[in-house]
Amino acid sequence: MPAYEELVLGNLGRMAGRAALVGGPAGRPHLLWVGEEFEGWLGREGAGLALDDLPGGLAHSLRDVVGDALAAGEPVQAHCAQVSGGVAYTTGMLGLPLATWRGERLVLLCLAGETARTNLLKTLFRSTRQGMVAGAALRDESGAVQDFRILALNAAAAAMLRATVETAQWQRLTTLMPHLKGSPTLERLVAALEGTTGAFEGSYPRPDGSVLHLRVEVAAIGELIGVTLTDIGDLKAREASARLLFEHNPVPMWLSGEGGAVLAVNDAATGHYGFSREDFLRLSAGDLVVPEAKGSYAPAPSQRHRRSDGSLIDVEVFSGPIPFEGLSATLTACVDVTEQRRAERRIAHMAHHDALTGLPNRVLFHQRLAEAVAAGLPLGLLCLDLDHFKLVNDTLGHPAGDALLREVAERLRACLDADGLVARLGGDEFAILGPGGRDVLLGLADRIIAALGRPFALDGQDVTIGASVGIALAPEHGDDPDGLLRKADTALYAAKADGRRTRRLFEPAMDAALQSRRALERDLRAAIAAEALEVHYQPLVATGSLAVTGCEALLRWRHPDRGFVSPGAFIPVAEETGLIAPLGEWVLRRACREAAGWPGGVRVAVNLSPAQFRTPDLVGTVARALAESGLDPARLELEITEQVMLEESTANVAVLHRLRGLGVRIAIDDFGTGYASLSYLQAFPFDKIKIDRSFTAAVGREATAVAIVQAVIGLGASLGITTLAEGVETEAQLAFLRRSGCGEVQGFLFSRPVPADELRGLLAASAVPWAAAA
Structure with missing residues (x-):
């Protein structure tokens, strides 16, 4: 920076009059020297005056220039403004930082350009969209204010009044707005002159017919009022x-x-x-x-x-x-x-309750079971199903079965106290959750068995069923809900195996029995896949000539570890697991192929399971077995049980007619052991009736058995249906059946079921052994 003395002594020239020198303490700078024009600009003598003592806002403007120059260390330029009489004066100012030989820091201020004058009132009037009006009171001879003359207004106010500033200025207010005469609005304006100020809203018609909605604020000074108008039309x-x-x-x-x-x-x-x-x-x-x-x-x-x-x-x-x-x-x-x-509640109820009985369903029961187990309290889980329920459905119809299930649900509810929960898991399966120990739950199971053992009145007749119950306890048998359900179901399986209408408490040994059954199921599946089972054949013999008329195909299983497995052990497993359908188809195809090589007059009898009637293409399966083997359809005899007639009887009878249409013969097996055997003969014209072995075994010992066998033989003769007696083991039985007119017999007296190759040798002989003995 140049030295102070050099600048002052030689370089100011004609600029000296427009300049001032500022120095002194940093916190309170003073004007050390002031030029003539600068002093005129200040409007007072300035030498020795502190900047903070300057009026009209100059102190703030000049302090900013001095501070910025000293901070920057180089010249700065800004505008300094002061206000006087409603006018703002704005002048350009140059600030030049200086230093003396003694190290003092000074700032030389110079006026730069002319001073601009701005009328603040006009500026404010122009800058707002609010209407602003200044008016003077007009009084009558008595001194009462009658009107106001508009002294000034801004463009926004003129626009609201549908006028211009020039046409509205000096007009009476009621000339521009005639409806104000005698109005409450004029009274409020007059009241402002007396010191009552405030704001109010109103709606005012304009000369062009439109309506002006305004918020009006009023203030008064002497005989003058100031009015601010805000257009609230949009609001x-x-x-x-x-x-x-x-x-x-x-x-x-x-x-x-x-x-x-x-x-x-x-x-x-x-x-x-x-x-x-x-x-x-x-x-x-x-x-x-x-x-x-x-x-x-x-x-x-x-x-x-x-x-x-x-x-x-x-x-x-x-x-x-x-x-x-x-x-x-x-x-x-x-x-x-x-x-x-209401619909949501219905849907929620339907999602967790059985539609038929209104009981909780499997989902809700499992949820309640999990909650009870998590609480850690002793509880019991009872699983039960109804004995012979399917017979009710099949003999009385599904509506009667539904009515029975609803009545069962009511009886189960009546057996429980307030803390118990009963649910229908599906079909005729129910589950009960109840608190208490072993004795309490065993007593509950006994009450349930007794309640469900009483007759039910259905369609005007009493129907007696029963119930089997399996019980699992928590925490004794575990604390896993799925595990408890599985163990209660295992106990139920054991109760049914014990003869039904009883209850069994879960025991670990039951798990072993269940595992053994599951192992048998696995082995059976493997044997079917490997075609490791065998078909044996038992001859059907004409009663008179004792000649072989046909052979019944019977399934046999020789397990590599278990040895010979009785059909009574693995056939129920196959039926329960659904394996009986593919297994029955395999036996049918094998038997047809084998019979195709027998003498022409010998037929083959093959049993059809009720499960095979539930497959979609039983007729096609039989047709393909005949076509593949080349066997004459007349030599194939299909044996069905009464269960086929019980299950979906109308549909199954239709299937039987289609099978008959292939040319095969249809026989009904184990006749007389069911509930409505005679109705079957009316529903379908069977080719053969097979009398159950239990009746044959009782011949000679029970008069009732003799009468039944003779009645069936007589019935068959009258209908033109061949009768065959199963289980013939003695000469006396054979003699009785001959005398009674039975057409065919089958049993150990003639032959046990034998493998195919052994049967072929028997059929090839000129005479069968039993014929020679007879």
């Missing part, structure tokens, strides 16, 4: 739209104040809730909420409300703050979702 339009939307909205709505009192209500709300408008306005918002929810009333997504007639509705509530006539209010809208909630 009023929005309010009108909102009111229209509120009043005519189909959704029930109301406005409430801070205390909950209803301030306004629409027609939809009064109509929906059944209150008159006057009664509704006497309510508070909480009065609509049902008593259970009153303690915590607040706008919530869902509430239950009470209507004027006391009925309850479910509503979804939507609310939010809104200004209302200068107050803070809450707008509430309610959508009636009563039917929706």
Whole structure:
């Protein structure tokens, strides 16, 4: 920086009059020297004057210039402004930082350019969109204010009045707005002269017919008033739209104040809730909420409300703050979702309850079981199913079966106390969850067995069934819900194996038996896949000539480790697991291929399982077996049990007719052991009746058995149906059957079931051994 002395002594020249030198303490700088023009600009003598003592805002402007110059260490330029008499004076200012030989820091200030003058009032008038009007009171001879003359106004005010500044200035106010004469608005303006100031709103017609909505603020000084006008037309339009939307909205709505009192209500709300408008306005918002929810009333997504007639509705509530006539209010809208909630409750109930009995279903029962186990309290799980329920369905029809299930559900409910839970798991399977120890639960099982053992009145007749119950205990038998269900089911399986109508408590040995059965199932599946089973054949013999008329194909299984497995052991497993259908098809194809090589008059009899009738293409399966083997259809005899006629009898009879259409013969096996055997002969014209071995074995010992066998033989003869007696083991039995007219016999007296190669040798002999003996 140049030295102070050099600048002052030689370089200012003609600029000296427009300059001033500032120095002194940093916190309170002073004007050390002031030029003539600079002093005129200040409007006073400046030498020795502190900057902070300068009027009109100059102190702030000059301190900023001095501070910026010293901080930057180089010249700075800014504008300095001061206000006087409503006029702002603005001048450019140059600040040059200096230093003396003694190290003092100074700033030379120089006026730069001319001073600009701005009328602040005009600037404010032009800068706002609010209307601003200054007026003088006009009084009559008595001194009363009659009107106001407009002294000044801005463009915004003129536009509101549909005029220009030039045409409106000096006009009387009532000339521009004639309707103000004698109006409350004019009275408020006059009151302002007496010190009553404030703001108010009003609507005013304009000369062009439009309506001006204004917010008016008034202040007065002597005989002059200042008026600020704010156009609230848009706000009023929005309010009108909102009111229209509120009043005519189909959704029930109301406005409430801070205390909950209803301030306004629409027609939809009064109509929906059944209150008159006057009664509704006497309510508070909480009065609509049902008593259970009153303690915590607040706008919530869902509430239950009470209507004027006391009925309850479910509503979804939507609310939010809104200004209302200068107050803070809450707008509430309610959508009636009563039917929706009712439907949701129905769906939720259906998802967790059995539609037929109304009992909890498997999903809900498992949930309750898991909750009870998690609580750690001793409890029991009972699984039960009904004995002979399928027979009721098949003989009396499904409506009777449904009625029986509903009555069973009621009896089970009656056996339980308030802490018990009964569920229907599916079909005729039920489960019960109850608290207590072993003795309590065994007693409950006994009560259930006794209750379900009493006759049920169905379609005018008494039907007696029964129930088997399996029991598992927690925590004794575990604390895993799925594990407990499995163990109770294992105990149920053991109860049914013990003869039904009993209960069994789970024992670890039952698991071993179940595992053994599952192992048998696995081995059976493997044997079927490997075709490791065999088909043996037992001859069917004509009673008179003792000649072989046919052979029954019988399935046999020689297990590599178990040895010979009885059909009575593995056939039920195959039926329960669904393996019997593919297994039966395999036997059919094998038997047809084998029989194709026998002498022409010898037929082959193959048993069909009820499960095979549930497959979609039994007729096609038989047709393909005949085609593949080349066997004459007349030489194939299909044996069915009474169960086939019980299950879906109409559909199964239709299948039997289609099988008969292939040319094969149809026989009914184990005749006389069922419940409605005679009706089967009416439903389908069988080719053969096979008398069950139990009747044959009783011949000679029980008179009833003799009568039954003779009756069946006579019935067959009258219908033209061949009869065959199973289980013939003695000459006496054979003699009786000959005398009674039985057409064919089968049993150990003639031959046990033998393998195919052994049978072929027997059929190739000129005479069978038993024929020679006879």
